[in-house]
Amino acid sequence: MTFGTELLSEMNVRLLTMDRPGMGGATPDPARTLTSTAADYFAFLTAVLGPQAKRVSVIANSQGAVFGLALAITHRVKNLVLVSPADELAYPPIRAMLPPEATMLPDLVTSRPDAAEEILSGFTAQAMEEMVLAGSSPLDAAFYSSEPFRSLYRASLAEGFAHGGTGYVQDTLIAMGAWELELSEIGCPVQVIFGAHDHSHSPDQGKTLAERIPGAIRTVYPDGGGAVLWTHSREILSSAFRDEAR
Secondary structure (H helix, E strand, O other): OOOOHHHHHHHOOOOOOOOOOOOOOOOOOOOOOHHHHHHHHHHHHHHHHHHHHHHOEEEEEHHHHHHHHHHHHOOOOOEEEEEOOOOOOOOHHHHOOOOHHHHHHHHHHHHOHHHHHHHHOOOOHHHHHHHHHHOOOHHHHHHHOOOOHHHHHHHHHHHHOOHHHHHHHHHHHHHHOOOOOOHHHOOOOEEEEEEOOOOOOOOOOOHHHHHOOOOOEEEEEOOOOOOHHHHOHHHHHHHHOOOOOO
16 A cells, blocks of 8 residues: 655655565465564565665554554664554553444454454455445545545555455454553654544544653644545655655
């Protein structure tokens, strides 16, 4: 999934993305964990960039946020920008903010991961698109249904549910369970970005999450929603390099 492609040349930015194991062209890894996925990211960066890998600015969106955090904890990246990050639903203060229906699946991930895996395995790319649209604000629903985003999104969903959805199921089990990350150990600058119309990724739009990370800066765009990564691409790319003269 890409964003801001029309800005990359102008802003002198090279955007690298990778398929997590089990998604797109990446083969599944039955033993994949949060830690191993972070190691995969750094191995990829090292293979592409060599010694410059530790100078990378990481932008992690939605359910990818937990993997960006896991990478940042290794002290191997320059900074981290979390855009519409999916919150840690198992974290007690966050769980207490959720309605009962929103805690059922995360609780099942903790108590009966096999049952949760069976439920998640029934999802398809089409079902995911329908669920996202149904849970979106009118602002986001209009954007997600418009071109060229819809075609990009559907292509990405097809890649995300490759290999029978193995990668998606693993991702969701990891993201919905207890992260077991010492967020206080993150030493790089972290920014948490939300759109004010986004009520699906976090019950308090990342306020608690930002408070758990030393020195994290939280920004909420009043005219943005869950699609803020694409509607505010220039601002987000700029924030990733805010300490550099461009």
